[in-house]
Amino acid sequence: MKPHITKEQFDELSKDEKEKPYKYSSNSKDIKIKEEEKVDFLKYYVKPHKKISREVEKNDLYIVLKDLHIMYNLCFTQRGKFGGAMAVAHSQINDKDPLRFFITKDKKIVINPIITRHTNHTVDSLEGCLSFPDNSMIVVQRWNKCEVKYFTLDKDGNKLVEVFEKLNGTEAKVFQHELEHLDGSAIYEF
Numbered sequence: 001m002k003p004h005i006t007k008e009q010f011d012e013l014s015k016d017e018k019e020k021p022y023k024y025s026s027n028s029k030d031i032k033i034k035e036e037e038k039v040d041f042l043k044y045y046v047k048p049h050k051k052i053s054r055e056v057e058k059n060d061l062y063i064v065l066k067d068l069h070i071m072y073n074l075c076f077t078q079r080g081k082f083g084g085a086m087a088v089a090h091s092q093i094n095d096k097d098p099l100r101f102f103i104t105k106d107k108k109i110v111i112n113p114i115i116t117r118h119t120n121h122t123v124d125s126l127e128g129c130l131s132f133p134d135n136s137m138i139v140v141q142r143w144n145k146c147e148v149k150y151f152t153l154d155k156d157g158n159k160l161v162e163v164f165e166k167l168n169g170t171e172a173k174v175f176q177h178e179l180e181h182l183d184g185s186a187i188y189e190f
């Protein structure tokens with residue numbers, strides 16, 4: 001079974017098929033995510049909400065594999081004045097049972113992320129958010145450097161692999177922005 005199916009195709013699967021872990025052959029770093037131009041991915045955005053995303057567990061991996069396709073394509077889908085997003089968090093497309101993961105436009109799959117260390121002072125960061133396409137970009141405060149821990153998928157897509165990274169600049173800012181989404185908040189008051 002291909003991991004990258006449409007939501008409609010997924011809904012038609014039997015319960016057994018839905019619970020089977022997906023398989024794919026490539027390394028998770030260059031996971032084959034289908035870029036579909038004809039699909040209206042914008043319809044998957046949900047209204048901003050304050051629900052805190054729950055940790056991804058092994059039984060949730062099929063949801064990660066199903067939804068990362070949508071989330072990845074949203075990184076390249078224009079909404080309002082934004083041409084796309086640096087990353088999309090699961091809570092931006094799921095307001096019922098959002099999971100703690102996001103995907104970046106570089107195809108980095110970031111699951112159950114935490115910041116383990118960060119610099120003491122913050123820097124200005126000019127940001128917008130695709131969940132608020134009508135809002136102007138604003139300056140928020142971000143740590144310029146942080147050390148993070150998260151999980152990604154192994155090459156078969158059915159195991160979580162721990163990752164440690166030192167981030168700075170844009171990558172660090174994006175990580176903090178997405179972490180806020182997972183914690184039920186955003187750069188704007190809503």
Ligand SMILES: [Zn+2]
Binds near residue numbers: 130131177181
């Ligand atoms: Zn955002």
